[in-house]
Amino acid sequence: MHIIAFSNQKGGTGKTTCCVNLAAALVKLGERVLLVDLDPQGNATVSVGIKLNPENPTLSEFLLGQVRIEEVMVDSYLGDLSVIPSNPDLAHVEVELLSESKSQFFLKKTFENYREVINSFDFVMIDCPPSLSILTINGLTASDYVIIPVLCDYLSLEGLSHLLDTISEVKKRLNPSLDILGILPNMIDYRLKITEESLDLLKKEFGKKLFKNGIRVCSRLRESPSFGKAIFDYAKYSTAVEDFLNLAKELKRRVK
Ligand SMILES: Nc1ncnc2c1ncn2[C@@H]1O[C@H](COP(=O)(O)OP(=O)(O)O)[C@@H](O)[C@H]1O
Ligand SMILES: [Mg+2]
Numbered sequence: 448m449h450i451i452a453f454s455n456q457k458g459g460t461g462k463t464t465c466c467v468n469l470a471a472a473l474v475k476l477g478e479r480v481l482l483v484d485l486d487p488q489g490n491a492t493v494s495v496g497i498k499l500n501p502e503n504p505t506l507s508e509f510l511l512g513q514v515r516i517e518e519v520m521v522d523s524y525l526g527d528l529s530v531i532p533s534n535p536d537l538a539h540v541e542v543e544l545l546s547e548s549k550s551q552f553f554l555k556k557t558f559e560n561y562r563e564v565i566n567s568f569d570f571v572m573i574d575c576p577p578s579l580s581i582l583t584i585n586g587l588t589a590s591d592y593v594i595i596p597v598l599c600d601y602l603s604l605e606g607l608s609h610l611l612d613t614i615s616e617v618k619k620r621l622n623p624s625l626d627i628l629g630i631l632p633n634m635i636d637y638r639l640k641i642t643e644e645s646l647d648l649l650k651k652e653f654g655k656k657l658f659k660n661g662i663r664v665c666s667r668l669r670e671s672p673s674f675g676k677a678i679f680d681y682a683k684y685s686t687a688v689e690d691f692l693n694l695a696k697e698l699k700r701r702v703k
Contacts, residue, residue, distance in 0.1 A: 449702045450558070450571040451628060452485075452590040456613075457606050458577035461596040461633035463490040464668055466574040468687065469594075471495075471677030472695035474527045478569040481520070482530045485554070485586045486576040487537035495523040496675025497532050507536045510553050510585075511543070516561040525677065529568070537582070544581050551581065551621050555589040579613050587617045592628035592702070599632055599645035628701055631694070632661035660693040 453466040463486070470480045484491040484506060492499070499505065503521075504514040509531060520529050544550040554573075558565050565571060575586040587593060593614060597603050607630075618625045630653050636642055649657050662668075667682035678687045 448566050448568055448571065449592060450565075450573065450590045451592045451594055452573040452575055452583075452586040453594050453596060454575040454583055454586065454610070454614075455595050455597065455606075456577060456579045456583070456610055457603060460598050460603060461631075461662065462486075462577070463494060463574050464672075465594070465596045465631060465633060465662065466572050467491050467494045467672075468668070468678050468691045469695055469698065470528055470570070470572045471525055471679055472691040473570055473698075474525050475679060475692065476695055476699065478699075479527045479567065480529070481565070481568045481571045482523075482528060483554075483571060483573045484531065484533035485537075485573050485582050487533060487535050487541070487582075488576070489533045489535065489537075490672065491574040492530060492532040492534070493675065494672040495525065495528065495530060495677065497521055497523060497530055498675075499532055499534055503532070505536060506531050506533045507540045509557055510540055512557070512560075516557075516564050520564075524675075525680075541580060541582050544585075551584045551588050554585040555622075558589055579610070584617060584621070587614065587625060588621045590622070590625060592626050594628050594631055594698075596631045596633045597649070598634050599636070599639075599642045599649075601641070601645075604645060604648060627656055628698070629658040630656055631658045634664045635661045636664045658694060658697060660690060660697045662687065662690045662694065665690075 453462040504519045508514045509519040573586045575583045665687040667685040671681035
């Protein structure tokens with residue numbers, strides 16, 4: 448079992464898109480996956496077609512120890528993909544966490560309390576919010592690996608060093624076993640000159656840590672969340688299907 452956080456404090460780099468579709472790709476390859484939506488926006492929850500009623504418990508109650516994992520975990524339409532969903536209440540929990548001691552360890556603790564259930568999955572994928580907030584720190588503290596989706600442009604690369612500093616702080620102080628599984632170039636558009644330049648820069652800076660299989664820009668990826676479907680079930684002949692399957696295979700080789 449491997450726990451992987453998708454993190455980048457910059458919004459719109461494809462954390463949710465890559466987390467959800469990579470989870471679906473792993474399911475296609477026969478893995479059992481738990482998707483944990485750590486963003487109060489609940490984008491990952493909606494993207495796999497989960498519609499919550501007000502009485503459904505979410506990650507908020509789970510983090511605060513008010514419900515058991517069996518009560519909060521829901522099955523998605525993709526058989527082997529289970530989800531711990533979120534809604535905007537998580538933003539309030541974030542404020543509550545700030546006044547708690549050991550606030551960085553809440554997610555890790557809840558996972559530890561249900562080790563048997565967690566261990567029954569091959570992968571736990573955590574979709575972090577676009578910030579370096581206490582929620583993101585909880586995600587990084589509970590994970591074995593972090594995947595960093597980046598766009599191939601100047602401003603995206605600019606923000607990376609700040610994120611890398613945070614990750615090494617977390618590794619030093621909170622979670623010594625945290626590793627960067629890979630930097631993931633997303634929305635690759637080979638028609639743009641900046642793309643090649645950015646990929647070269649990333650390659651120079653990160654070497655083997657850069658995923659060989661990035662995700663090309665694919666308009667179908669923008670549409671699929673509103674249908675509550677992963678790309679495989681929304682546009683099975685799109686470039687994104689090919690890209691996510693190749694990426695999932697590379698990921699499996701990396702975690703071995
Ligand atoms: N490879 C891609 N091709 C086209 N659109 C993409 C791609 N990856 C992400 N998007 C779109 O970009 C926007 C931001 O992606 P999202 O996954 O929500 O980013 P984040 O979770 O990092 O904020 C969304 O509208 C998403 O559909
Ligand atoms: Mg997101």
